Structures are given as structure tokens and as C-alpha cells.
Amino acid sequence: MTPPKNVITLVDKLRKDIGEHDYRYYVLAEPTISDAQYNRMMRELIELEARYPELMSPDSPTQRVSGEPTKEFPTVLHEVPMLSLSNAYNDDEVRDFDRRVRSFLPRQPFRYVCELKFDGVAIRLQYRDGILNIGATRGDGTYGDEITSNLKTIRSIPLRLQTSERNLQNIEVRGEVYMEKKDFERLNKERERTGEKPFANPRNATAGTLKLQDPKIVSRRPLRFSAFYLRSESTELASHYENLSILRTIKIPVNEHLRLCETIDDALAYWQEWSMRREDLPYEIDGVVIKVDSLRQRSILGAIAKSPRWATALKFSARQAETKLMGIRLQVGRIGTVTPVADLEPVSLGGTIVSRATLHNADYIGSLDIRVNDRVIVEKGGDVIPKISAVVKEKRSPGTKPFRMPSKCPECGSKLYRPKGEANYFCENSQCPAQIKGRIEHFASRGAMDIEGLGGAVIEQLLEERIVKNYGDLYDLKEHAERLASLERWGEKSVENLLRSIEMSKKQPFHRLLYAIGIRHVGSGIAQLFARHFRSIEELRSASVEDLVHTEGIGPEIAESVVRFLSDKKNLEILGRLRKTGLMLAAKATREKAPLAGKTFVLTGALTRFTREEAKRLIEEQGGSVVSSVSSRTDFVIVGEEAGSKRDKAKKMGIRVLDENQFLELLDKP
Ligand code: IVH
Numbered sequence: 077m078t079p080p081k082n083v084i085t086l087v088d089k090l091r092k093d094i095g096e097h098d099y100r101y102y103v104l105a106e107p108t109i110s111d112a113q114y115n116r117m118m119r120e121l122i123e124l125e126a127r128y129p130e131l132m133s134p135d136s137p138t139q140r141v142s143g144e145p146t147k148e149f150p151t152v153l154h155e156v157p158m159l160s161l162s163n164a165y166n167d168d169e170v171r172d173f174d175r176r177v178r179s180f181l182p183r184q185p186f187r188y189v190c191e192l193k194f195d196g197v198a199i200r201l202q203y204r205d206g207i208l209n210i211g212a213t214r215g216d217g218t219y220g221d222e223i224t225s226n227l228k229t230i231r232s233i234p235l236r237l238q239t240s241e242r243n244l245q246n247i248e249v250r251g252e253v254y255m256e257k258k259d260f261e262r263l264n265k266e267r268e269r270t271g272e273k274p275f276a277n278p279r280n281a282t283a284g285t286l287k288l289q290d291p292k293i294v295s296r297r298p299l300r301f302s303a304f305y306l307r308s309e310s311t312e313l314a315s316h317y318e319n320l321s322i323l324r325t326i327k328i329p330v331n332e333h334l335r336l337c338e339t340i341d342d343a344l345a346y347w348q349e350w351s352m353r354r355e356d357l358p359y360e361i362d363g364v365v366i367k368v369d370s371l372r373q374r375s376i377l378g379a380i381a382k383s384p385r386w387a388t389a390l391k392f393s394a395r396q397a398e399t400k401l402m403g404i405r406l407q408v409g410r411i412g413t414v415t416p417v418a419d420l421e422p423v424s425l426g427g428t429i430v431s432r433a434t435l436h437n438a439d440y441i442g443s444l445d446i447r448v449n450d451r452v453i454v455e456k457g458g459d460v461i462p463k464i465s466a467v468v469k470e471k472r473s474p475g476t477k478p479f480r481m482p483s484k485c486p487e488c489g490s491k492l493y494r495p496k497g498e499a500n501y502f503c504e505n506s507q508c509p510a511q512i513k514g515r516i517e518h519f520a521s522r523g524a525m526d527i528e529g530l531g532g533a534v535i536e537q538l539l540e541e542r543i544v545k546n547y548g549d550l551y552d553l554k555e556h557a558e559r560l561a562s563l564e565r566w567g568e569k570s571v572e573n574l575l576r577s578i579e580m581s582k583k584q585p586f587h588r589l590l591y592a593i594g595i596r597h598v599g600s601g602i603a604q605l606f607a608r609h610f611r612s613i614e615e616l617r618s619a620s621v622e623d624l625v626h627t628e629g630i631g632p633e634i635a636e637s638v639v640r641f642l643s644d645k646k647n648l649e650i651l652g653r654l655r656k657t658g659l660m661l662a663a664k665a666t667r668e669k670a671p672l673a674g675k676t677f678v679l680t681g682a683l684t685r686f687t688r689e690e691a692k693r694l695i696e697e698q699g700g701s702v703v704s705s706v707s708s709r710t711d712f713v714i715v716g717e718e719a720g721s722k723r724d725k726a727k728k729m730g731i732r733v734l735d736e737n738q739f740l741e742l743l744d745k746p
Contacts, residue, residue, distance in 0.1 A: 079128040087131050090121040094137040095234060102231040102300070103329045135207045135236040140229050145290040149221035151727045156307065158200060158214040158250065160382055161193075161365060161389040167344060170366075173388045174340040177368060180377050180385065187369045188337040189317050190346040193389050194302060195279045195360040196254030197286055199227060206237045206245045213286065217382055219727060226286055227253070229295035232329045239326045243311040249328055251303035255282050256358045257427070259298035271532025276461075278360050300359075302331045316369050336369070347390040354392065355427040363391035395456045397430070398468060399423035403448055404435065404479060406486045410514025411596050412503040414485065414492060416441060418452070418464055426456045433462040437499040438481040447476040485510075495633060502596065507646055512546060513539060515594050519547040523600050523740075524592035525581040529574045537563065547592075548650040550578055551657040586612070586663040588744075593651070595641040597634045600740055601685040605629050606638075608697065612662035613651060617642045629690045672700035672742075675711045678726070681719030685736045694743055706731065714739045 079087075094117055101107040101114075122138050125131055134142070164170045177186070200220065202210040211227030212220040227233060230253065237244060255263070255278040263281060264274040275281035285297045306319040313319050320330045333350075337343045343366045350364050368374050368386040377385040400421040407417045416435040423430055433454050435441050444467055446452065451468040485492055485503035487510040492501040506515060516535045520527035527550070538544045541563065543556045553560070554575050561571045584592075587607035591600045598606070609627050610616040616638065624635035641647055655661045677695050679688055679702060686694070691714065692702045706713060706725045713726040713733045726733050734742065 079131055083124060083128060084131065087121065087124050087128075090117055090124070091133075091136055091236070092238075093117060094121065095236060095238065098137065098231045099234070099238075099327045103327070134209075137235065139235070140231070141291050141295045142225060142228065145292075146225070149223055151215070151219045152210060152212045152222045153219055154200060154212070154215075154217070156248070158198060158217050158220070159379060159384055160214075160217070161387055162383045163363075163389045163391050165391055165393070170344060170347070170388070170390055171340060173366075174343075176385060177377065181373055184373065186373050188340075188343050189320075189334060189367050189369045190337050190343050191304060191334045191365045191367070192331055192350060192357075192361045193363040193365045193391075194252035194254050194331075195277075195362045196252040197279070197283050198250065199223075199253050199286075199301075201227065201233065201249045201251075203237055203245070203247050203249070206239070208233065208235050219724065223286055225291040226288065226294045229291055230299045230301050232301050234327055237326050237328075241326075243308055244322070244326060246309040248305075248307040248309075249303050249323065250305035251301055251329075253282055253286060253299050253301050254278065254359055255285075255297070255299060257360065258358065263297065269533070271534065271536070273532075301329055303328050304330075304365075314371055316367060316371065316374075337366070343390075351392045361392075363389050365389050394465075395426040396465070397423045397425045397454050398451055399430075399454060401446065401448055401450050401452045401464070404441070404446075406482065408485060408487050408503050408508060408510035410511060410518060411594055412505070412508065412511050414501040414503055416479075416481075418446075420452075420454065423454065425454060425462060430454055430456070430462050433464050435464060438479070438501065439499050441479045445478060447472070447479060449473060449476050495636065497633070504640065504644065505646070506594070506644070506650075507546060516544065516547045516550070518594050519550075519592045520581075521592075524588060525584050526588075527574075527581045528577040529570070530577070534574070537565075546650055548653040551582075551654070551659075553578060582658050582660075584660065585744075586660045589654070589660055590616075593641075593647075596637045598638065599685065601690075601736075602630070602634060604694065604740070604743065605686075605690065607663050613642075613655075614662075628693075629686060672698040675700040676709055677702045678704065678706050678710050678713045678722060679716075680713060680722040681716030683714070683716035683736060685740070691739070698743065712739075712742070 094114070097107065097109060097114055097117075107114075118137070121136070125136065125138055133139075162173075164173055198214040200210075200212050200214070201208060202212075208228065209224070210222060211224040211233075212222050214220050228235060237247075257278060260275070260278040260281050267274050275284060281297075282299060285294055285299060288294050303320070303323050306313065306323050313322075317334075317336055320334065324330050335342075335346050337346060347364050347366075350361065354361055366388055368377065374384065374386040379385060401418055402421055403419040405417050405419055407415050409415065416438065418433045418435050420431050420433060435446065444464070446464060446467055451471040452464045453466040453468065454462045455465040456462045481492075481501060483492055484490065485505065485508060488503065488505050488508040490503050490505040490508065493504050494501045503511070505511075513532070513535055516530075516539075517532055519525055520530040520535070530550075535544075538553075541559075543553065543560065544550060557571050557575065560566055560574075561568050585607070587600075587604045590607055590613075591598060591603035605627065606616060610619060619639075621632065621635045621639050624630050624638060625632055651661065672695060675695075677700055679691055683691060695702055703710070706722050706729070708729065710726065710729075710731050713722060713731055715723045715733055715735055723733055
């Protein structure tokens with residue numbers, strides 16, 4: 077049915093109005109209608125679009141959450157590379173920057189624009205005919221990930237530009253996606269409640285969210301956007317400052333605190349001012365940015381390596397405060413790592429009250445000679461966990477004693493063990509109450525036994541109710557089904573689901589189990605190596621440290637850790653139970669068919685989880701082959717850190733590029 081004219085007009089008006097109200101709400105924070113009125117408009121639009129599907133359009137506000145989950149983000153080329161900024165940490169470095177700028181612009185007047193440096197994630201938006209058609213991450217500056225569906229969920233990013241100006245229909249906008257502090261805290265609380273790992277800081281939360289494959293989840297995360305760059309395809313723009321005001325007129329959010337500075341002293345004052353005022357902002361900034369305003373002058377200045385000569389970041393120093401060290405406590409982590417933690421007299425730092433700080437390890441305490449009752453300097457860098465960076469020795473009171481590492485675990489009393497050459501002490505008792513939850517969590521996790529529905533909150537409940545005491549008990553859970561079903565948040569159905577996933581986990585191959593049982597230093601790559609050389613737990617157990625170090629890729633630390641784990645009586649007892657329940661304590665005799673038969677691989681970049689030789693052998697064992705250069709006959713390119721041209725070439729040619737984790741997953745497939 078062709079839509080009547082008045083419907084077309086109405087749909088168009090609703091879209092414009094909703095766009096306007098999004099802007100008022102999400103950018104100006106000054107809504108002019110109630111939520112109910114807004115929802116009514118949205119519902120009306122949804123109904124009309126359902127009735128007249130031909131009116132559907134990707135820039136409709138109903139399409140903020142549209143794309144289906146993707147397996148992998150496509151790669152896009154940035155026509156104009158996305159550079160990063162050089163940094164300056166003190167006045168001298170800022171003045172050096174200014175001198176260099178002036179040497180490139182002799183006898184020319186110029187001015188700077190100063191902006192806040194958001195601590196978020198840089199992105200690029202491309203509008204075609206006024207409609208948002210591509211959104212991408214910075215990636216390596218030349219190629220980024222296309223994450224349009226995720227960026228469309230951010231309400232402060234307009235899907236359609238609010239302007240009829242011809243020159244502004246085809247533009248590129250760059251800026252920062254970020255999360256406000258209060259939203260970040262709320263998100264983390266929620267994650268803790270559901271047993272998910274909290275994010276370390278708002279930037280990590282933002283980056284993690286933008287990487288999600290499902291826009292539906294992204295849309296529920298409170299991301300925001302602030303622009304700092306405009307490029308138009310049809311007109312030459314002259315001034316950055318003017319560009320930012322153009323962006324504002326077309327309702328793209330631009331930060332309100334930017335300032336035009338005629339001299340470097342003005343810029344230094346701006347930096348100083350914001351280093352004092354940063355706590356008052358609702359979002360995190362890690363410095364300010366100073367940029368030459370004129371785009372013509374910018375092109376004279378050009379760039380060196382990956383950063384322009386016309387801009388630099390003036391970073392803030394870490395937030396510091398002085399306080400008293402009340403005590404040193406030992407904390408026992410998931411795999412028994414014992415870390416000393418400082419109990420502090422509460423002190424305000426970076427807008428929060430700090431009463432604990434990490435002390436890393438005994439050596440760190442020794443090297444700074446940190447003593448209980450000392451006045452100490454606490455520091456907060458990019459992460460949420462503060463650390464002690466110095467002792468104010470002049471204020472040390474008489475009678476304090478150097479710190480001595482206790483010899484016993486504070487949780488279970490077992491003797492602490494410090495492996496040769498390592499900085500940390502460990503509690504090796506796998507039944508230590510401090511470790512039980514973490515160990516079960518690891519056992520059930522994705523790369524391990526992959527038990528769906530067994531997250532942190534559930535494990536805590538099972539422990540509290542004393543239904544389980546270790547991961548071996550999971551396989552007896554069916555005996556407690558009735559009791560479990562009667563507990564809060566449980567019902568027959570959910571118990572049934574959990575039991576089914578536990579049952580399914582019995583089929584996980586030997587190397588997964590070897591990883592899941594939580595032997596220190598045995599990650600999933602090493603577990604696979606072991607599973608190839610030692611076909612069962614018995615074989616592994618009968619090997620000595622010497623035997624183990626003769627296995628390619630196994631060093632003395634790993635070997636020693638395995639031998640210790642497998643000679644512990646309690647561990648063996650649990651392994652015995654796992655065997656009885658039918659778990660794979662041995663590798664399958666043969667593989668039916670080499671799973672990578674005929675596939676060609678290229679390895680590039682620095683691999684971190686195994687050596688090139690190991691990776692090659694793993695591939696060859698499964699029937700694949702490794703060659704040195706990328707061609708149309710290549711099936712996969714495995715990239716490590718700092719992979720360069722081979723990765724780019726593969727992406728251009730549409731060849732599958734896998735990082736080390738994805739590679740392991742590929743090997744994992746039966
Ligand atoms: S300008 C070449 N302006 O800082 C100029 N960047 O190290 C590139 N950032 O990737 C960007 N606030 O993620 C610019 N007001 C601002 C910024 C800003 C934050 C980030 C951005 C960029 C990184 C550069």
C-alpha cells in the first residue's frame with residue numbers, strides 16, 4: 077500500500093522531533109517533554125513504520141538498535157589517517173612544542189585552540205547525504221573496525237544531520253566516545269551483582285562496550301560522544317574553532333570548555349586550571365589538548381611519525397595524596413597469589429575516598445622500605461586501584477620496624493611458598509577458602525569447562541549454602557537439585573538448565589580440563605601442548621621436572637608448578653572424583669580426520685602465547701601448513717603483537733585474520 081501523503085509528512089515530522097528531543101535530552105541535558113510524551117511519539121512512529129514498511133529508513137530513530145550480532149567487525153580504511161598525539165608533561169616540554177610550531181610559521185600570527193582531553197575511545201563518523209553511514213574505531217590509524225551498528229545506539233550521535241546546508245551533507249566527524257563517572261559506577265555495581273567482572277575504569281568500560289558484537293547490549297550501556305574534528309568533502313574549511321561551532325549548529329555534541337588561546341602562556345594557564353578542576357567534571361579527562369587553529373597552518377606543520385606537529389597533549393600528573401599507613405594485610409587471590417595490601421587512613425583522592433592501596437609484593441615493600449605507621453604517598457593513575465609510590469621518611473616515627481612477610485596463609489594457615497625467580501608468594505592449598513570461589517569460577521569459564529549459567533553470583537550462593545566446596549562437587553550437584561530449586565532466585569527450570577550444562581561439560585576434551593583445574597602457569601595454550609605430549613593425567617603425573625622441561629615450550633617454572641600440583645594429595649583426590657564422574661582425564665586416542673587438512677597459514681607479529689615453532693607444530697599436527705608470505709592461497713593469518721604489513725595485506729585481500737585467542741579456538745574445534 078502506498079503511504080498517503082499526510083502519513084509521509086507525519087513520519088518525517090516524528091523522526092525530526094524525536095531527533096530534536098534526543099539532542100535536548102542527551103546533549104543539552106534539558107529535556108522539554110516528559111518521558112511519557114517521548115515514548116508516545118516513538119510508539120506512534122514504530123506503528124506507522126510497521127504499517128508502511130516502504131517508509132522504513134536506516135536513519136529513523138527506531139533503528140538505533142538495528143544490526144544483528146556480528147561475528148567479526150569488517151575493516152575500513154581511514155582516507156585521512158587517524159593520528160595520535162605527542163605528549164608533554166611539564167612547562168618546558170610545552171614551550172618546546174610552541175617553539176617548534178613557531179619555527180615552522182616564521183613571522184606569521186597564529187592562535188591555539190585548547191580542549192579537554194577525554195579519556196575514552198576515538199571514533200570516526202561518516203555522513204553521506206546527511207545520513208550516518210559508517211562509524212569506525214581508530215584501529216592502527218590507517219585501518220579501523222567498522223562498528224556502525226554499535227555507534228548508532230549512542231543517542232547523542234545524530235543519525236541524520238539537522239541541516240539543509242549543501243556543503244555539510246557529506247562530512248566526516250571525529251571525536252571521543254566516553255562514559256560518565258556516575259554511569260560507570262552504576263554499570264560496575266550492576267556487573268558485580270550479576271557476577272561479572274567490573275571494569276577497571278570508564279575508558280576500559282567504553283572500549284569493552286564498543287567491541288561487543290551485539291548492538292542490543294551496547295544500547296543499554298550509557299555511552300556518550302563529544303566531537304573534536306570536522307572534514308567536509310565539498311568545501312575547504314579554514315579554522316578548527318569555526319569547525320567546532322559548525323558542528324554545534326548541526327547538533328553534534330562539542331565540549332563546552334574549549335578555549336581560544338593567543339599565547340602559549342594562556343594555554344599553560346588553561347592546563348593548570350583544568351588540572352585543578354578535573355574532579356568537578358562528570359567524566360574523566362587525562363589532560364588537555366592544544367591545537368593550532370588554522371587548517372592552512374596545520375598543513376605547513378605536517379606530522380612526524382604518527383602524530384601531528386600542530387598539536388600536543390598536555391597530560392596531568394598522577395593524582396597524589398599523603399596519608400598514614402595503618403597496616404599491611406595479605407590478600408589471597410584466585411590461584412593463591414598472596415598480595416600485600418595497605419590499609420590507609422582514609423584520604424580524598426581524585427574525587428573518591430581511598431582507604432586501601434596495592435603494595436604489589438614483598439620486594440616492592442622492601443625496596444621502598446615501607447613500614448606500618450609511616451606517612452606515605454598514595455597515587456592514582458589510569459586504573460581504579462591506587463598504589464603507594466613513596467614514603468615520607470622525614471616524618472617516620474621512632475620504633476617502626478621493617479616489614480617481614482608472614483610465612484603462613486592468612487586464610488587457611490598453610491605455609492606460603494615462593495617459587496624460584498618469582499616475586500610473589502603463593503598459598504598452594506587449593507581448598508583455601510579464599511581461592512575456592514575463584515577456582516570454581518575459572519573451572520566453569522569459557523575457555524575452560526564452559527559451564528553456562530555458573531557465574532560468580534551463582535557460585536557464591538552455592539558456597540554460602542554449602543552445596544559445593546570445590547569444583548569436584550559440581551558433578552554431585554544433581555543430588556541437591558531439590559534444595560537448590562527451593563532457594564532464592566532458583567526454580568526447577570533453572571536448576572535443570574544448570575545441571576544440563578554441567579553434564580555437557582563432561583565432554584570437554586582433556587586439554588580443556590587440564591586448563592580448568594587451575595595449575596599455576598598452565599594457560600590454555602600450555603594445556604594443549606601438554607595434552608599432545610602426555611596423553612593422560614597419569615602420564616603427566618609420572619613425569620619429573622626434568623622430563624617436563626624437555627617438552628618444547630615448557631620452562632622450569634611451568635614444570636615445577638605442574639609437579640607440585642600433581643603431587644598434592646587434595647588435588648589428586650579431586651581429580652580422582654572427576655575421573656569417576658566420567659570426565660576426560662585422557663586425550664582421545666585418534667582424531668577421525670585432521671581438522672585443518674589442506675589449510676594454509678601465515679604467522680606474523682610477536683606471538684605471546686607460544687613460539688613460532690610451537691604454533692607451526694600445532695597447525696601441522698592438525699594437518700595444516702605454514703608459509704611465510706600472504707597470497708590468494710592463504711586461508712588464515714595469525715597475528716601477534718605489532719603485526720604490520722602482512723596483516724594489512726590479508727585484510728585487504730579478505731583473508732581471515734585471527735589473533736592468538738581466536739587461533740586457539742580454531743584448534744579447539746573438534
Ligand atoms: S585530537 C591528531 N582532541 O587522544 C589529533 N584527541 O592521543 C588527534 N582525545 O586518539 C586527536 N580528547 O582518542 C583530540 N579533544 C581531543 C581529544 C583527543 C581525547 C584522544 C583521542 C586520540 C588521542 C590522541
